[in-house]
Amino acid sequence: MFERRLYYHIDWALLTAVLALCALGVIMIYSTTADPTRGTSRMYLTQLYAIVIGLGAMVFMLTLDYRTFTDKSHLIYFGLIALLLYVMFFGQVQMGARRWIPLKVFNLQPSEFAKVGVALVLAKFFGENRGTPSWTDLAIGGVLTAIPLGLIAKEPDLGTAVTLIPVFIAVAYLAGMRMRILGMLLLAALLAAPIAWKFALKDYQKSRISTFLDPSQDAKGAGYQQIQARITVGSGGLTGKGFKQGTQGQLRFLPVAHNDFIFSVLAEEQGFAGVLVALGLYLFVILRALEAARLAKDRLGAYLVLGVLASFTFQVVYNVTMSAGLAPVKGLTLPLMSYGGSSMIATLAGFGLVLNVRMRRFTN
Amino acid sequence: MAVPVEDRRRLTSRLSVLQYVITVIFSVLAVGFWALQVVQHAKFEEMAENNHQRTLALRAPRGLVVDRNGRILVENRHSYSISIVREHTKDLNRTIRMLAAVMGLDEAGVRAIVDRHRREPTYRPIVVVQDATLAQVAAVKARRLDFELPDVYVEEVPTRQYPETMGAHLFGYVGEVSDAQVSDQDGLKSGDIVGQSGIEKVYNAMLMGEDGAKRVVVNSVGREIRTLEEDEPTEGKRLQLTIDYDVQKAIEDGFDQLGFNGAAVVLDPGNGDVLGFTSRPAYDPNAFAAGIDRDTWAALTSGEERPLSNRAIQGRYSPGSTFKMAVALAGLEEGIITPDFHAHCAGHANFYGRDFKCWKKGGHGSIDLRHAIEQSCDVYFYTVANMVGVDKINKWATALGLGVKSGIDLPNEVQGLVPSTEWKREKMHEKWYAGETISVGIGQGQVSVTPVSMAVYMSTLANGGTRVTPHLLKAVDDGSGWKDVPAPAPQSTADIDPDKLQAIRDGLWMVVNQAGTGHNAQLKGPDGKPIHDVSGKTGTSQVISNQGKERAGKTEKDLRDNGWFVFFAPRDHPQIAGVVFLEHGVHGANAALVAHHVLDTFFARQDGRPLPPRPTFTPNLKP
Numbered sequence: 001m002f003e004r005r006l007y008y009h010i011d012w013a014l015l016t017a018v019l020a021l022c023a024l025g026v027i028m029i030y031s032t033t034a035d036p037t038r039g040t041s042r043m044y045l046t047q048l049y050a051i052v053i054g055l056g057a058m059v060f061m062l063t064l065d066y067r068t069f070t071d072k073s074h075l076i077y078f079g080l081i082a083l084l085l086y087v088m089f090f091g092q093v094q095m096g097a098r099r100w101i102p103l104k105v106f107n108l109q110p111s112e113f114a115k116v117g118v119a120l121v122l123a124k125f126f127g128e129n130r131g132t133p134s135w136t137d138l139a140i141g142g143v144l145t146a147i148p149l150g151l152i153a154k155e156p157d158l159g160t161a162v163t164l165i166p167v168f169i170a171v172a173y174l175a176g177m178r179m180r181i182l183g184m185l186l187l188a189a190l191l192a193a194p195i196a197w198k199f200a201l202k203d204y205q206k207s208r209i210s211t212f213l214d215p216s217q218d219a220k221g222a223g224y225q226q227i228q229a230r231i232t233v234g235s236g237g238l239t240g241k242g243f244k245q246g247t248q249g250q251l252r253f254l255p256v257a258h259n260d261f262i263f264s265v266l267a268e269e270q271g272f273a274g275v276l277v278a279l280g281l282y283l284f285v286i287l288r289a290l291e292a293a294r295l296a297k298d299r300l301g302a303y304l305v306l307g308v309l310a311s312f313t314f315q316v317v318y319n320v321t322m323s324a325g326l327a328p329v330k331g332l333t334l335p336l337m338s339y340g341g342s343s344m345i346a347t348l349a350g351f352g353l354v355l356n357v358r359m360r361r362f363t364n
Numbered sequence: 365m366a367v368p369v370e371d372r373r374r375l376t377s378r379l380s381v382l383q384y385v386i387t388v389i390f391s392v393l394a395v396g397f398w399a400l401q402v403v404q405h406a407k408f409e410e411m412a413e414n415n416h417q418r419t420l421a422l423r424a425p426r427g428l429v430v431d432r433n434g435r436i437l438v439e440n441r442h443s444y445s446i447s448i449v450r451e452h453t454k455d456l457n458r459t460i461r462m463l464a465a466v467m468g469l470d471e472a473g474v475r476a477i478v479d480r481h482r483r484e485p486t487y488r489p490i491v492v493v494q495d496a497t498l499a500q501v502a503a504v505k506a507r508r509l510d511f512e513l514p515d516v517y518v519e520e521v522p523t524r525q526y527p528e529t530m531g532a533h534l535f536g537y538v539g540e541v542s543d544a545q546v547s548d549q550d551g552l553k554s555g556d557i558v559g560q561s562g563i564e565k566v567y568n569a570m571l572m573g574e575d576g577a578k579r580v581v582v583n584s585v586g587r588e589i590r591t592l593e594e595d596e597p598t599e600g601k602r603l604q605l606t607i608d609y610d611v612q613k614a615i616e617d618g619f620d621q622l623g624f625n626g627a628a629v630v631l632d633p634g635n636g637d638v639l640g641f642t643s644r645p646a647y648d649p650n651a652f653a654a655g656i657d658r659d660t661w662a663a664l665t666s667g668e669e670r671p672l673s674n675r676a677i678q679g680r681y682s683p684g685s686t687f688k689m690a691v692a693l694a695g696l697e698e699g700i701i702t703p704d705f706h707a708h709c710a711g712h713a714n715f716y717g718r719d720f721k722c723w724k725k726g727g728h729g730s731i732d733l734r735h736a737i738e739q740s741c742d743v744y745f746y747t748v749a750n751m752v753g754v755d756k757i758n759k760w761a762t763a764l765g766l767g768v769k770s771g772i773d774l775p776n777e778v779q780g781l782v783p784s785t786e787w788k789r790e791k792m793h794e795k796w797y798a799g800e801t802i803s804v805g806i807g808q809g810q811v812s813v814t815p816v817s818m819a820v821y822m823s824t825l826a827n828g829g830t831r832v833t834p835h836l837l838k839a840v841d842d843g844s845g846w847k848d849v850p851a852p853a854p855q856s857t858a859d860i861d862p863d864k865l866q867a868i869r870d871g872l873w874m875v876v877n878q879a880g881t882g883h884n885a886q887l888k889g890p891d892g893k894p895i896h897d898v899s900g901k902t903g904t905s906q907v908i909s910n911q912g913k914e915r916a917g918k919t920e921k922d923l924r925d926n927g928w929f930v931f932f933a934p935r936d937h938p939q940i941a942g943v944v945f946l947e948h949g950v951h952g953a954n955a956a957l958v959a960h961h962v963l964d965t966f967f968a969r970q971d972g973r974p975l976p977p978r979p980t981f982t983p984n985l986k987p
Contacts, residue, residue, distance in 0.1 A: 170382075173378060174375060174378055174379070176371075176375075224454075230400065231408050231411045231412050231415065232412070233397065233400050233408070234400045234401060234404050234405060234407065234408025234409070235405070235409045235411070236401050236405075237401055237402070237409065238402055238405070247412055247413075247415070247416045247581070248416075251415075251416050251581070251582070251584055252583055252584040253415050253416065253583075253584045267397065267401065271401060272397055272398060272401040272402055275394070275397045275401070276394060276397075279390055279393060279394055279397075283386070283387065283390045286386055287383060287386070287387070290379055290382060290386075294375075294379050299371065299375065302375055306382075313386065317393070320393055321393065321396075324396055324397060324400055
């Protein structure tokens with residue numbers, strides 16, 4: 001179990017950076033949800049509770065050897081599939097999507113945990129195979145990813161579903177997938193795009209993408225958020241408008257400021273300086289986690305770290321780009337900073353696994 | 365299971381690749397933010413400000429208008445207008461549809477209003493409902509809390525209020541500035557409320573204040589969060605009119621009681637102050653203050669009645685017997701007759717082979733000037749006119765103020781006509797026949813006058829020859845106290861022999877106080893004796909000749925005669941002069957009823973008596 005010497009191998013620097021981002025998130029949530037006309041909202045408190053629970057999950061992930069989790073990964077995987085199926089039939093509907101299981105304290109969003117589950121099962125699958133993954137290996141890994149992806153996409157929550165793709169590609173890449181195959185996959189994705197456009201995407205999704213390509217086409221509708229995001233970020237300037245002084249977020253020109261667009265608000269109120277600090281912290285967290293993968297005792301550990309890191313990185317990069325109005329608006333949150341309990345708990349649990357791999361690099 | 369060396373090397377190199385890729389991506393992101401936040405900062409800062417800052421106009425109230433004693437005649441009240449600001453409208457059609465439904469308005473009507481202002485800047489409010497009801501205001505405000513009508517604004521605006529329905533043509537009315545007015549006058553912008561008639565129009569520049577502005581912070585649904593800066597509006601200048609409320613009210617009450625259309629103008633003969641002024645039928649200026657609807661406008665502008673026309677300065681009528689004083693003065697001043705000049709009236713007389721009738725069938729017998737005026741003997745004035753000639757009559761009528769504009773400070777005054785040989789040559793290219801002069805002698809023929817010119821005429825007779833300019837503005841207060849506005853200079857002054865003039869005045873006095881037709885205007889003291897020496901003259905002018913009347917037979921058209929009463933008082937030191945004109949009022953004696961009430965009111969205040977009650981007289985409708 002937890003040996004005392006392991007304590008000294010915990011990556012405190014990574015943990016500190018993660019907690020710093022959480023704190024930044026809470027501050028920005030406090031700033032955007034305090035409405036001068038309605039008093040302070042309690043959203044920041046809810047977020048603090050989620051962080052505490054997330055830290056508990058992280059500690060739990062640390063106490064057991066990561067190999068224990070990968071050994072049980074098939075059970076975890078099937079459990080998650082069961083939860084996703086439950087959501088599909090009994091989940092709570094909010095804003096037109098069936099994503100949540102209502103619990104007493106908060107609403108559980110199983111799709112957030114699917115990212116960790118897929119990382120575990122793929123790490124185990126590719127970790128057990130030696131050498132370059134064969135076509136069959138890739139196909140099996142692909143199916144393992146596609147099942148939860150399909151279920152989540154059906155909710156519909158295309159944003160979260162898509163974050164599973166980087167998990168598969170990253171793990172397969174690290175496992176030694178030939179670059180030629182990677183190239184072919186990318187080519188296939190490009191070719192599939194028009195077909196997906198025609199058959200798979202819903203109208204609102206299409207309009208979001210076409211609007212992104214030309215925001216002025218629908219300046220008052222779908223393009224509105226994108227234009228507002230750019231104004232929000234741009235008006236922040238070098239040093240920002242100050243805490244709670246942002247006009248775009250405070251006066252609600254930017255929708256869901258505490259959630260999808262929290263980074264825009266940070267950019268508005270803390271300026272380019274605040275953006276550099278936050279981007280620096282994220283970059284530090286990602287590079288430090290990659291370091292953990294390099295130091296991992298075995299391939300399994302390295303794959304696990306990368307699996308967790310892949311969806312995290314994808315989401316950070318996408319959300320930050322979208323926050324500046326430089327990517328189509330998608331319901332993708334910014335991990336560690338955006339308001340949201342399930343995401344926070346799942347992300348911290350994921351980092352528990354990353355810390356675990358690094359901490360146990362000398363154990364057998 | 366330990367990692368083989370070869371595997372480990374590949375893993376490490378692939379991780380390094382990821383490291384570089386991610387570092388590059390983050391650098392690109394940082395550069396992107398730098399481009400937005402530092403390079404393009406100014407542009408986005410301006411856009412953010414446009415987002416949340418609004419400049420709202422604060423309407424300046426128009427200046428108050430008070431009477432010569434400080435009594436309020438025209439004021440302002442608060443009203444709400446509901447407007448659309450398109451600047452941040454996402455779906456204008458939806459807004460129009462919802463607003464029409466919420467307000468209970470015709471959607472096409474709202475659309476028409478918006479279309480009319482389509483080319484104006486989008487930040488300028490388009491007023492859809494003026495003077496909204498409280499229910500409408502509440503409905504919009506409730507919808508705005510639900511974020512349903514973020515682009516609809518409720519604005520509190522001062523609106524013109526005329527507390528009593530009197531002097532409509534005098535005060536005029538206000539309305540939204542027309543496109544032509546915007547391009548004609550400096551400082552006016554679309555949407556401004558300006559005077560469109562009456563003193564509201566003439567003194568618009570003084571009455572209009574300067575709009576202020578308020579810069580506010582609004583949230584995404586347009587709700588005002590706080591005020592950044594406020595530039596208070598400046599109220600328009602206050603005007604004091606020469607109007608005397610009590611006199612004005614007496615005129616209005618008199619007309620209300622009689623029920624005739626017509627006009628009345630009452631002046632201070634000493635300086636031309638207009639004490640009272642009306643034109644009937646009137647309209648309610650309040651109806652214009654908050655925007656007039658199509659039906660009301662149509663009712664006002666079409667049909668026989670034409671309530672918008674100001675009969676006191678735009679109506680031209682035959683003066684009838686009231687013209688006789690001008691003929692008398694011409695005879696006296698030209699030395700052709702003296703007050704003792706007698707003419708013989710046999711009930712008719714022959715001039716140039718044509719028989720001219722006197723109104724009194726049996727005739728007046730031998731009669732002098734004073735009695736000729738008192739009795740209104742037609743033959744006497746046929747005779748004098750024939751002796752004086754039309755050009756001398758024209759000269760003296762003009763000196764008294766007839767056939768020329770009075771110069772009153774109201775818009776669109778028209779000119780009457782007193783014919784002359786020159787006039788006929790120029791206009792008709794014909795010679796004047798001496799026979800035509802005979803009808804002119806009793807104010808018939810081509811003679812036509814406006815009521816206001818008749819008031820000037822009586823003032824000139826009252827003050828001894830000074831043709832005062834009737835005017836309405838007495839004083840102006842621009843916020844630093846009242847400053848008197850000097851009365852405009854007289855139009856002309858005639859050198860009239862006081863003794864000769866006195867004969868005419870005596871005749872006028874006799875009309876009211878002896879055997880004349882002006883009894884109705886006589887003021888009596890408590891002892892039943894006449895007081896204040898009211899002097900005046902009735903006039904009854906045909907709308908159609910007697911023969912024509914018979915030919916027309918029974919018709920819908922009102923063919924009753926017009927009635928005049930012109931007056932001043934007291935005879936020797938006149939303080940008040942004026943005219944009452946009744947359209948189809950049958951005869952001048954009916955007009956004298958109104959004049960009596962006006963004079964009674966005017967002198968009651970001077971005597972310290974209580975003001976007379978609202979009159980209860982009825983007109984005599986027998987021709």
